[in-house]
Amino acid sequence: MNRPLLHQRFPPLGDALPHLRLGQAPTPVRELTGLTCSVPVWCKDESGYGAGGWGGNKIRKLEWILPDVRRRGARTVLTVGGLGTNWGLAAALYGREQGLSTAVALIDQPMDEHVRAQLVRLRRSGAALHRTRTKRRTIAAVPWLLLRHTTVRGLPYVLPAGGSTAVGTLGYVEAALELAGQVESGEMPEPSHVVTAVGSGGTAAGLLLGLRLAGLRTRVVGVVVNDTLRLDAPVIVALAGRAEKLLRKRGADFPSAGLAPEDVTIVRDWLGPGYGHATAECERALSLAATTASLQLEPVYTAKALAALIALADDGRLAPGPVLFLNTYGPRRS
Numbered sequence: 386m387n388r389p390l391l392h393q394r395f396p397p398l399g400d401a402l403p404h405l406r407l408g409q410a411p412t413p414v415r416e417l418t419g420l421t422c423s424v425p426v427w428c429k430d431e432s433g434y435g436a437g438g439w440g441g442n443k444i445r446k447l448e449w450i451l452p453d454v455r456r457r458g459a460r461t462v463l464t465v466g467g468l469g470t471n472w473g474l475a476a477a478l479y480g481r482e483q484g485l486s487t488a489v490a491l492i493d494q495p496m497d498e499h500v501r502a503q504l505v506r507l508r509r510s511g512a513a514l515h516r517t518r519t520k521r522r523t524i525a526a527v528p529w530l531l532l533r534h535t536t537v538r539g540l541p542y543v544l545p546a547g548g549s550t551a552v553g554t555l556g557y558v559e560a561a562l563e564l565a566g567q568v569e570s571g572e573m574p575e576p577s578h579v580v581t582a583v584g585s586g587g588t589a590a591g592l593l594l595g596l597r598l599a600g601l602r603t604r605v606v607g608v609v610v611n612d613t614l615r616l617d618a619p620v621i622v623a624l625a626g627r628a629e630k631l632l633r634k635r636g637a638d639f640p641s642a643g644l645a646p647e648d649v650t651i652v653r654d655w656l657g658p659g660y661g662h663a664t665a666e667c668e669r670a671l672s673l674a675a676t677t678a679s680l681q682l683e684p685v686y687t688a689k690a691l692a693a694l695i696a697l698a699d700d701g702r703l704a705p706g707p708v709l710f711l712n713t714y715g716p717r718r719s
């Protein structure tokens with residue numbers, strides 16, 4: 386398959402930043418004509434991005450992370466997530482294909498059918514699961530977890546929730562460059578805003594940096610769905626800045642993106658009682674997406690993001706449009 390756009394744009398990265406293609410690019414864009422909103426709404430659909438057509442946004446991150454794990458000679462990935470972690474499952478399954486083992490510390494979240502099904506998949510994935518239950522207990526368990534997963538071959542490669550490191554963030558720098566190509570070719574108009582869920586920040590941060598590098602004026606609107614991490618504009622911009630520094634350190638030559646917290650909009654009003662708690666707005670958005678746009682969302686991330694998009698558009702806060710909804714959910718059906 387073809388080289389990633391980041392490598393095409395900055396050729397020295399080709400040797401310095403290994404990449405493993407796991408999905409089919411570009412992901413499709415389409416107008417959601419059934420969604421009656423005050424501005425036109427488009428969708429970039431990441432749901433089919435990954436081997437076998439499942440995966441969503443984490444696969445973009447793993448395309449950069451997994452080769453980095455190999456480059457550092459690690460054999461095990463140690464990460465963390467909620468009981469229904471899409472991230473932990475993707476890391477376990479895609480890592481396994483690269484001969485890596487995965488350990489996941491699991492933090493409690495409200496139990497529903499979706500979470501229960503994810504837990505079954507996690508158990509089947511072969512990952513070592515440690516039910517640490519709370520953020521505090523997870524942090525306290527880190528020395529033990531490190532020791533437990535250190536072998537003669539070395540320390541585990543530690544990844545934060547959602548894989549939102551500088552390396553993982555490159556996945557959405559790449560996706561933003563891809564979007565710019567779709568705008569340039571006339572596949573869709575340049576959006577005034579792109580709306581995405583913010584669970585650990587890598588998706589929003591990568592988009593922010595990538596859109597700036599691509600020269601688009603599209604503003605990133607991040608809808609916070611996780612109350613267990615600090616996820617405000619300075620944090621997102623700092624992560625984008627670390628990704629920018631990484632690109633430059635590995636040989637990319639470009640003027641400073643000069644990102645500042647004012648360059649991104651972060652909203653928290655659609656979180657509800659907390660991470661994984663469904664809200665009436667998100668339930669409405671979930672069924673609206675299914676009935677009017679044939680979009681399968683889930684209640685933890687994407688339905689909250691779409692609920693925010695609809696409300697913000699109705700308030701005139703996404704004018705002039707069009708608005709792009711990033712569908713980051715890639716359901717695994719078995």
Ligand SMILES: Cc1ncc(COP(=O)(O)O)c(C=O)c1O
Nearest residue numbers: 471547584585586587588686713
């Ligand atoms: C379906 C889905 N959408 C959005 C996100 C949030 O992305 P990020 O963690 O990069 O903020 C996640 C994170 O796991 C996710 O699983």
